[in-house]
């Protein structure tokens with residue numbers, strides 16, 4: 001396979017989540033699905049999302065038979081190496097929106113984890129927004145370019161080839177995870193596990209039999225800087241043992257001891273606070289969690305969205321190719337996206353960029369707007385819109401008809417929003433700055449509403465590594481709360497009478513349950529007139545319908561999750577609702593709900609059969625109580641209790 005394909009953006013869904021659950025199942029699926037297929041050679045660390053794995057050797061040629069809008073694009077540009085792809089005018093989108101919504105965290109949570117001795121940077125020193133050249137790689141690996149392998153790549157065959165490569169990449173991704181699982185499950189085959197540091201200083205491979213450190217050894221390790229090779233080996237061994245626990249575990253040791261050790265090692269190895277490492281770890285089966293954390297160390301591909309108000313994709317591609325940019329369509333799921341492999345000019349400062357022919361935008365950011373599917377002449381609300389990546393996409397899909405109300409609570413951020421609206425020639429956008437919770441009082445009756453909610457940014461850690469240490473439990477509690485308030489306001493701002501729409505899309509660039517399924521599930525319970533519908537997106541994992549004992553509505557499977565290690569795009573979540581007329585017969589109070597209880601230590605627990613939802617009066621005692629504890633912890637005197645909250649009492 002050409003190496004470009006391995007770095008290709010967002011292959012279609014390669015794995016069914018059932019296939020992660022146990023090595024046994026994997027084995028069966030393998031037997032069923034792959035017995036006739038030749039198995040691609042095992043890949044090294046140069047995996048599908050590794051920028052070095054791209055091989056930008058596209059030759060653009062014109063072909064009269066092309067029907068994909070790419071005919072006539074010529075490769076006139078000499079493609080050179082590049083030091084800096086993006087100019088100083090880097091688009092906000094690439095920095096990740098979450099930074100703007102930092103709730104801050106306690107001092108001790110901000111304390112960075114001690115750096116590991118001898119650890120190599122996973123980023124390899126590459127700045128996150130420099131596109132890979134892949135030239136060295138290709139010569140070393142001996143893998144053929146598209147041309148050598150399959151003949152000349154032309155504009156005519158590019159789309160078809162791109163699809164074929166997507167399919168192949170998906171299959172490879174599947175095999176990668178499978179191999180990891182196999183390695184984890186197979187005794188004595190440590191070398192197969194895709195992790196550094198198999199060898200000790202003498203070159204011996206795992207000479208000593210592995211044993212978990214004792215409590216005393218763990219305590220001692222906390223006071224010193226742990227050795228990177230020790231940590232690497234321990235992670236590898238824990239994954240392996242957890243894959244075949246009964247057979248491989250040390251006598252007297254429990255599964256949770258291995259998991260605790262693994263999470264602690266992931267936190268120190270990748271530099272997360274313990275709380276976040278654990279939260280993210282539990283989203284995946286053990287071996288897949290490792291892939292997720294690894295993927296967060298690698299930058300995602302640089303992508304741009306053609307502004308169809310100003311140009312066509314093939315014309316834009318031609319113009320950029322002429323400037324020495326090496327690019328190709330992102331994938332068949334978008335007809336406006338281009339992935340940039342290499343450029344001799346800063347992509348954020350070309351004349352085409354300044355003329356508004358494109359937006360520098362992460363591929364995942366296309367998804368909510370594709371799901372929203374705005375129709376010409378509609379009234380659309382973009383409730384949290386700055387800096388306008390999605391607003392300008394909506395405006396383009398409306399073909400400058402109808403109207404988009406682009407709102408953002410942060411007035412300073414509406415400046416870049418306004419600038420982007422002007423640059424991209426959007427004439428149907430009204431910029432405003434309200435707290436989203438003021439809608440629909442400010443204005444309602446929209447055909448469609450996009451709520452691209454403020455979030456923790458756990459999906460964009462590769463862009464903003466500060467998330468690893470600055471997000472605390474309290475942040476997630478507050479964010480989830482705000483998101484719940486906003487989503488109800490978004491639903492209430494949609495007109496159920498809309499002839500063409502009546503939809504809301506909720507999205508975040510985060511992968512946590514609290515900010516996604518929990519919010520959507522809450523909205524379903526609070527607004528029985530809103531139902532989940534298909535997002536219309538061709539790929540993405542199904543949303544969780546249950547998680548660690550918590551049950552969500554079965555329709556949550558209609559929502560979609562996107563992951564860096566699976567789709568080679570930022571972690572993202574998308575849910576789409578259809579809003580219907582409210583039926584008087586069905587009272588909200590009758591809906592089965594659960595309750596969030598703030599426990600003594602400040603943690604939040606969900607209890608069934610009561611109300612979890614945001615209700616200012618009801619939630620006030622919990623929030624007050626949490627505030628009292630925080631003040632106490634800081635040595636401050638909290639104000640007197642207004643009234644003892646019953647649920648808090650119950651949990652004590």
Ligand SMILES: C[S@@+](CC[C@H](N)C(=O)[O-])C[C@H]1O[C@@H](n2cnc3c(N)ncnc32)[C@H](O)[C@@H]1O
Pocket residue numbers: 093097098100101365383384385386387388389390391407408409410413434435436437452453454455
């Ligand atoms: C994920 S970003 C939005 C990115 C934007 N949709 C885009 O595509 O460019 C979330 C935005 O929510 C805004 N925000 C935070 N709290 C808000 C609130 N209560 N009401 C409206 N906007 C809010 C933040 O200022 C931030 O710009």
